[in-house]
Each structure stands twice: as C-alpha cells, then as structure tokens.
Amino acid sequence: MQTSQQQARDKNTFEYKWIVTTVVIFGAFMSVLDQTIVNVALPRLQHAFHADLNGIQWVLTGYILTQGVITPMTPFVSSRLGNKNSYLLALILFTLGSGLCGFAWSLPALVVFRLLQGIGAALLTPLSLTLLYNEFPVEQRGVATGLFGIAALLAPAVGPTLGGYLVTYVSWQFIFFVNVPVGLVAILAGSRLLRNGQLGKKIPFDVAGFLLAASSLTCLLYSFSVVNSDGWSSIRVLGLLVGGVFLLALFLYIEWRAMKRGRQPLIDVSLFTNRPFLFGNIVNVFITFAFFGGLFLFPIYLQTLRSLSAFEAGLLLLPQAIASMMMALIGGRLVDRVGVRFVVLPGVLLLALATWLFSTVSLTTPFWWLQMLFLLRGIAIGLTLQPLIVGTLSAMGPAQIAQASSVVTVVRFIATSLGIAILATLVQVQAKAHLAPIVHQKDAQLFALQDALKLSVIIVFAALIALFFLRPEQRPHRNR
Known part of the structure; x- marks a missing residue:
C-alpha cells in the first residue's frame, strides 16, 4: 500500500513538473x-519620435535597467506572496505596461511605461527558474533549462518577423498591444494550474541596498549615454562614472556587512565564493554583452544602411532565432550527459567566429551570406546562453536557488544594458570620427558598426578565457 501511494505521488509530481514548464513558457516567451x-x-x-540613437536606446536600456534593479527584490516578494502569486503579479504588471506603451504619446511617456513593463519582466525570469528547479531533480535540470530556453529563444524567432510586419504594415503601437492577449492567457493559465506553495521565511527588504544598486547602475548607464554629446573628458561623464563606481563599491560593502551581521542582504554576495557561480557569471557578462549588443546593432545595419523594411529585416534574422532555439534543446540534453564546459566552449568559439565575420560586412555583402552568419550565430547562442545557466547554478541547493537565479538574471540584465549603451555610444562617436569629405555618411556609419562589432569580438574572447577557469564537471547520474 505504501509503495502504491509513493508511485501515485511520483506520477503526480512527474505530471506537475511538465505543467509548470508549460505555464512558465508563456511568461518567458x-x-x-x-x-x-x-x-x-x-x-x-x-x-x-524624432529622436537620435542615444535617445531612442533608452527604450531598451531603461527597460533592461529596471529589470536589473528590480530583479534582486524577487526573493523578498516571493517570501511575502509565494511563488505563484508573485508570478501572477509579474504577469499583470507586464501586461498592463504593454498596453500603456501602445498608447504612449511621446518618447518620455514610452520610456516611463517601459519601466512598468520592466518591473513585471524583472520578476518573471527568476521566478520561472525557481518554479522549474523546485520541480525538476538536479540530474534533469539541463533538460528543464533547455525546454525553458526554447520559449526564451522561440520569441526571437517570432519577434523580429512579427515586429517587422506590424511596424511595416500596421503601426508601431501594435508591437506592444500584441503582448496583451498573450499576457492574459498566461495569467489565466498560471492562476488555474500553478499550486500555492508554502510561504518560506519572510525576508526583510534591504532599502539601503536597493537605493545604492539603483543609483549606481543609473549613473553608470547614463554616463555612457551622454558621452556622444559631452565627450569622455567632460565633467558630467567623469562625475557620473566615478560616482557610479563609488556607489557600486559602497553597495557591495553594505551587502557584505549586512550578511556578516546575519541580516538578509538584497544580494547574497557570499554566493560568489562558489567557483562555478563566480566564473559562470563572468562568462555570462561577456556573452550577454556581445549577444544583445548585436541584437541592437543588426536592425540598424539592415534597415538604415541596407534600406530593408522592418519586415524584411525580421525575415533575415529568422534563421538565427530558429537555430538558437533548436540548439538550446540539444545543448540542454548534452549538458546532462557531458557537462557544461564541453557544450559552452564550442558555442563561445562559434560566437567569436560569427562576430568577427560580421565585423567585415559591407554595404554590398550578399544577403545569403548574411543569413549564413546569422545561422552560425544562432547555433552559437543556443549552445551558450541556456547551458551556461545550468553550470552557473549547478552547485546551488534548493534554499539558494531563488537568490542565485535572481543574481544570474540581474547580471544578465546589467550586461545587456551596458552592452547596448556602450555599443550605441561607440557607434555614434565613431560615425563622427569616420565622417570626412571623402567618406559618405553611410560609409561612416558602416565603419562605426564594424568598430562596435570588433569590440564585441574582444569581449567574446574574454568570455573564452573566463570559461577555462570553470572546473571540469563530473557527469551527473541520470534517472533510468
């Protein structure tokens, strides 16, 4: 009888973990x-909105910066509301923000509504990972993350093409309105299918840590955004940079001191004493910088320099997203068999090669060659981003997963924000530097994009170096 009850319980657990996977896919997507x-x-x-590149990039960086600032609050929110209710709150905020973005009447209004979106999105990824990792055993986390990665990488397959179609043939407002029905389905599915888990120990909110983190990141990002107009030697840029670094150092000190005194910090800095977690996050920073920086640059190259419509540009980006989606699932299975390094290493090498080849494109590069490069880049990303999460969290126990997944997400958001801000500034500055009587404006912009991609190549090689400091992992035991 006891065996029968155990089997029924195991069967129920098996079924529920796939229910969780299905539900969180909506949020990630x-x-x-x-x-x-x-x-x-x-x-x-x-x-x-009649904006320059530095102004319009805040539509992205403001959204991502908000995610980086708010994500560390995930453990606090989930300890008060529970994982299910926190997840539903995130979906509601994101869906509401999406609808408001479609009604934005100016660029500042759009940026403000994007911040509301960012608050909801900030909670979605770490809560999704926590929900998944609470249901999947350690030896199946590669598969779980691979499945989660399909959703996260299916969106880039649909996003550029759908967004390009809406912008070209409907209106830009519908790139935000399209989230509303998806969000409503996700809210309904989550409220009906997810279980109410037991609330854990209530975590106090670290007000000082939150204010220091928000102010330091804002100073750093804003300093990069005004370099184009002020120059690197301006008092405003230098003041913001120095102030941002100082506030960041003070934040780390405050968090370390709070942890030593037994209080709950906003970010548990002791997690970085774990070797896989430390070097996994370092690789994460460099790879994310190069990947999302490229996502920012390629539409500019295809639409501004090659005169493609947004829909045509989306179609050209489609092979990259499909390849990354397929390789994420394959990479997830390979991680469970051979370990993280043997999957991520080829991915980083392919990403370096693809980024270098992109830095050589011209205004007449054949589109079939561009598609081959996007395909190669997609394979690299599929072997890198999601498997890297598995390696980074590989040594974390159940009690650490919520905090650790939040930190990983924060690191990725910060790297994305910095990547977009730095590369956007570099393109603006280098375009002016290349512009001369014998150099046309399009050529100057092309040379500036090439410079930005060359910097990305260097960043990817830095990721390759950091990857070698990860210890080889033993193959986990698999359920038979």
Whole structure:
C-alpha cells in the first residue's frame, strides 16, 4: 500500500513538473518577445519620435535597467506572496505596461511605461527558474533549462518577423498591444494550474541596498549615454562614472556587512565564493554583452544602411532565432550527459567566429551570406546562453536557488544594458570620427558598426578565457 501511494505521488509530481514548464513558457516567451520586437522597431520609433540613437536606446536600456534593479527584490516578494502569486503579479504588471506603451504619446511617456513593463519582466525570469528547479531533480535540470530556453529563444524567432510586419504594415503601437492577449492567457493559465506553495521565511527588504544598486547602475548607464554629446573628458561623464563606481563599491560593502551581521542582504554576495557561480557569471557578462549588443546593432545595419523594411529585416534574422532555439534543446540534453564546459566552449568559439565575420560586412555583402552568419550565430547562442545557466547554478541547493537565479538574471540584465549603451555610444562617436569629405555618411556609419562589432569580438574572447577557469564537471547520474 505504501509503495502504491509513493508511485501515485511520483506520477503526480512527474505530471506537475511538465505543467509548470508549460505555464512558465508563456511568461518567458512574452518577456523576450517584447524585447526582440522592439529591437527591430527602433528605426521606426526613432523616426516617429524624432529622436537620435542615444535617445531612442533608452527604450531598451531603461527597460533592461529596471529589470536589473528590480530583479534582486524577487526573493523578498516571493517570501511575502509565494511563488505563484508573485508570478501572477509579474504577469499583470507586464501586461498592463504593454498596453500603456501602445498608447504612449511621446518618447518620455514610452520610456516611463517601459519601466512598468520592466518591473513585471524583472520578476518573471527568476521566478520561472525557481518554479522549474523546485520541480525538476538536479540530474534533469539541463533538460528543464533547455525546454525553458526554447520559449526564451522561440520569441526571437517570432519577434523580429512579427515586429517587422506590424511596424511595416500596421503601426508601431501594435508591437506592444500584441503582448496583451498573450499576457492574459498566461495569467489565466498560471492562476488555474500553478499550486500555492508554502510561504518560506519572510525576508526583510534591504532599502539601503536597493537605493545604492539603483543609483549606481543609473549613473553608470547614463554616463555612457551622454558621452556622444559631452565627450569622455567632460565633467558630467567623469562625475557620473566615478560616482557610479563609488556607489557600486559602497553597495557591495553594505551587502557584505549586512550578511556578516546575519541580516538578509538584497544580494547574497557570499554566493560568489562558489567557483562555478563566480566564473559562470563572468562568462555570462561577456556573452550577454556581445549577444544583445548585436541584437541592437543588426536592425540598424539592415534597415538604415541596407534600406530593408522592418519586415524584411525580421525575415533575415529568422534563421538565427530558429537555430538558437533548436540548439538550446540539444545543448540542454548534452549538458546532462557531458557537462557544461564541453557544450559552452564550442558555442563561445562559434560566437567569436560569427562576430568577427560580421565585423567585415559591407554595404554590398550578399544577403545569403548574411543569413549564413546569422545561422552560425544562432547555433552559437543556443549552445551558450541556456547551458551556461545550468553550470552557473549547478552547485546551488534548493534554499539558494531563488537568490542565485535572481543574481544570474540581474547580471544578465546589467550586461545587456551596458552592452547596448556602450555599443550605441561607440557607434555614434565613431560615425563622427569616420565622417570626412571623402567618406559618405553611410560609409561612416558602416565603419562605426564594424568598430562596435570588433569590440564585441574582444569581449567574446574574454568570455573564452573566463570559461577555462570553470572546473571540469563530473557527469551527473541520470534517472533510468
């Protein structure tokens, strides 16, 4: 009788973990879909609001910066509301923000509504990972993350093409309105299918840590955004940079001191004493910088320099997203068999090669060659981003998963924000530097994009170096 009850319980657990996977896919899909749709629409938004590249990039960086600031609050929110209610709250905020973005009447209004979106999106990814990792055993986390990665990478497959179609043939407002029905389905599915787990120990809110983190990141990002107009030697840029670094150092000190005194910090800095977690996050920073920086640059190249419509640009980006989606599932299975390094290493090498080849493109590069490069880049991303999460969280126990997944998400958001801000500034500055009587404006912009991609190549090689400091992992035991 006891054996029968145990089997029934195991069967129920088996079924529920796939229910959780299905539900969190909606949240992941919606969050990434929004970002990729907006990427391809940036030139259209720039025209609609009469903004320069530095101004319009805040539609992305403001959204991502908000995610980086708010994500550390995930453990606090989930300890008060529970994982299910927190997840539903995130979906509601994101869906509401999406609808408001479609009604934005100016660029500042759009940025403000994007911040509301960012608050909801900030909670979605770490809560999704926590919900998944609570149901899947350690030896199946590669498969779980691979399945989650399909949703996260399916959105880039749909996003540029759908966004391009909406911008070209409907209006830019619908790149935000499209999230509303998806969000409502996700809210309904989550409320009906997810279980109410037991509330854990209530975590106090670290007000000082939150204010220091928000102010330091804002100073750093804003300093990069005004370099184009002020120059690197200006008092404002230098003041913001120095102030941002100082506030960041003070934040780390405050968090370390709070942890030593037994209080709950906003971010548990002791997690970085774990070797896989430390070097996994370092690799995460470099790979995310190069990947999302490229997502920002490619639509500009295809639409502004090659005169493609947003829809045509989306179609050209489609092979990259499909390849990354397929390789994420394959990479997830391979991680469970051979370990993280043997999957991520080929991915990083392919990403370096693809980024270098992209840095050599011209105004007449054949589109079939560009598609081959996007395909190669997609394979690299599929072997890198999602498997890297598995390796980073590989040594974390159940009690650490919520905090650790939040930190991983924060690191990725910060790297994305910095990547977009730094590369956007570099393109603006280098375009002016290359512009001369014998160099046309399009050529100057092309040379500037090439410079930005060359910097990305260097960043990817830095990821390759950091990857070698990860210890080889033993193959986990698999259920038979």
